[in-house]
Amino acid sequence: MAIPHNYHLCEFMHNVLSFQVLLLLMVDRVIASLVGASIPLPLDAQQLFWNLATLSHQCMQGFTISFLQFIQVLTRCFHRMRVKPSSQPIIVIIPICHCDDTESARASRKQYRETIYSVLFDMNVPAVCAIDQAVLALYAAKRTSGIVVNIGFNVTSVVPIFQGKVMREIGVEIVGQGALKLTGFLRELMQQRNMNFESLYTVRTIKEKLCYVAVDYDAELRKDTQALCQIPGEGLFTLSKERFQTGEILFQPQMGGVRAMGLHRAVALCMDHCFNAEIVSDDGWYKTVVLAGGTSCLPGLPERLEKELHKILPPSMSEGVKVLPPPYGVDSAWFGAKIVSNVSTFIDAWCMTKKRFRQKFRRNTSGRTW
Numbered sequence: 269m270a271i272p273h274n275y276h277l278c279e280f281m282h283n284v285l286s287f288q289v290l291l292l293l294m295v296d297r298v299i300a301s302l303v304g305a306s307i308p309l310p311l312d313a314q315q316l317f318w319n320l321a322t323l324s325h326q327c328m329q330g331f332t333i334s335f336l337q338f339i340q341v342l343t344r345c346f347h348r349m350r351v352k353p354s355s356q357p358i359i360v361i362i363p364i365c366h367c368d369d370t371e372s373a374r375a376s377r378k379q380y381r382e383t384i385y386s387v388l389f390d391m392n393v394p395a396v397c398a399i400d401q402a403v404l405a406l407y408a409a410k411r412t413s414g415i416v417v418n419i420g421f422n423v424t425s426v427v428p429i430f431q432g433k434v435m436r437e438i439g440v441e442i443v444g445q446g447a448l449k450l451t452g453f454l455r456e457l458m459q460q461r462n463m464n465f466e467s468l469y470t471v472r473t474i475k476e477k478l479c480y481v482a483v484d485y486d487a488e489l490r491k492d493t494q495a496l497c498q499i500p501g502e503g504l505f506t507l508s509k510e511r512f513q514t515g516e517i518l519f520q521p522q523m524g525g526v527r528a529m530g531l532h533r534a535v536a537l538c539m540d541h542c543f544n545a546e547i548v549s550d551d552g553w554y555k556t557v558v559l560a561g562g563t564s565c566l567p568g569l570p571e572r573l574e575k576e577l578h579k580i581l582p583p584s585m586s587e588g589v590k591v592l593p594p595p596y597g598v599d600s601a602w603f604g605a606k607i608v609s610n611v612s613t614f615i616d617a618w619c620m621t622k623k624r625f626r627q628k629f630r631r632n633t634s635g636r637t638w
Contacts, residue, residue, distance in 0.1 A: 339387055346391070353388070357395035357619055359605045360384050364402055364418070364425045367440035385625045395619035397608065400434055402427040404604030405560035409595045414556035415538055417531070417573075419518075419563040420446045424531060426538045430553055439541045441534040445526050447563040450514055451475055453524040457510040470502055478507050481515040481568035483575060488512050515566050519576060532576035539577075543585055557591045562598040569593070 346353050362380065367373065381398050388396050402416040406429050416427045426441035427434055434440070448468075455471045458464075465471050477497040482488035489509065496506040517524035518531045529537075535557060542554035557577075559570060574591040581589065596603040608618060615621075 342387060353391040353393045358388060358393050359397045359609060361401045361404060361601050361605060362398055363420065364427055364440055367436060369436040385620055389622040389625055395615055395621050397619045401601045402434065403429055403432055404601040406558055407604035407607050408600040409558045409592055411556055413553040414558055415554055416558050416560055417535060419561035421448055422446045426534045428538055428542050428554060430547060438545045441538045443531060443534050444528045445521060449524060450563055453517055454510060454514040457513060470499060473499055474505055475514060479511050479514045479566060481566050481572045482512040483568055483571050485516055532573055536577060536580050539585055552588055555588045559594050560600050564594050565597050
């Protein structure tokens with residue numbers, strides 16, 4: 269499936285046991301990202317956004333999402349985009365979840381894919397490619413091996429990938445803070461200056477406009493870092509040290525009241541696992557670190573992470589380590605999917621067809637929940 273340059277991303281982020289679904293569909297008009305859209309949405313699109321937000325809230329509170337609800341979301345997506353499900357193959361991008369290399373985790377990952385295939389094939393989609401988000405982010409950086417650091421909404425995952433395969437047997441590191449924690453921490457810092465917001469969306473916008481990661485935190489504290497930004501409908505806001513203190517909790521989580529290892533230590537631990545695994549004679553495959561996720565676009569993050577890694581890794585491991593920013597910003601995984609979809613063997617080598625699925629799996633989805 270070749271994807272022309274005028275395709276647009278339609279992203280539906282609804283945490284289903286830490287599950288995010290992103291669909292690449294053939295569309296000829298801008299639908300916009302329904303989660304955190306930067307442009308006003310039509311009324312029915314706003315309603316869909318709130319439906320998805322409700323699903324996300326339910327999941328974060330520990331509730332499950334029913335099989336039927338998932339079908340309803342997809343049906344509404346196709347309707348809004350004015351495309352027929354049968355008109356093209358679909359790529360579903362799956363974030364890292366159930367990351368352990370255990371029988372239970374493997375069964376859960378298999379069930380996820382079975383559910384996706386079953387729903388989409390029942391909607392007459394001709395072929396489905398379900399692929400890990402981290403792998404696609406790596407492809408977007410024109411790499412097939414390396415470590416992907418994905419700063420997600422609730423957690424950050426450090427994922428070793430070798431020749432396009434997630435190396436769960438080596439170990440995926442999970443850090444218990446993500447973009448939501450950074451946004452919440454910035455709100456706390458702003459509240460200390462009597463700037464109060466009911467909406468985290470406004471705080472997130474300020475974070476994206478003004479915040480950065482200090483390469484040298486102590487030195488940055490001695491600088492004048494004041495800057496301001498205008499938020500339509502909200503007013504003019506000025507930040508100073510909050511600009512870099514927000515991102516600092518990635519490396520010093522205790523500043524934000526989080527009991528977790530710093531990002532640099534999680535990456536170093538993953539590298540140590542890769543080094544000890546000795547899967548190839550050349551150990552350079554894991555020395556390329558690719559950042560992914562919206563928060564990874566914070567200026568200064570690649571430089572700071574690379575600096576910290578060189579400080580804590582032994583010379584034999586630190587030599588040649590390079591941290592790359594997300595090559596296409598928040599859309600890196602989408603561009604990785606675009607690369608995959610343009611491969612000549614896309615349908616045969618990358619996709620599951622309805623016929624193959626029916627032969628491989630028993631069709632039994634009654635009572636299934638996410």
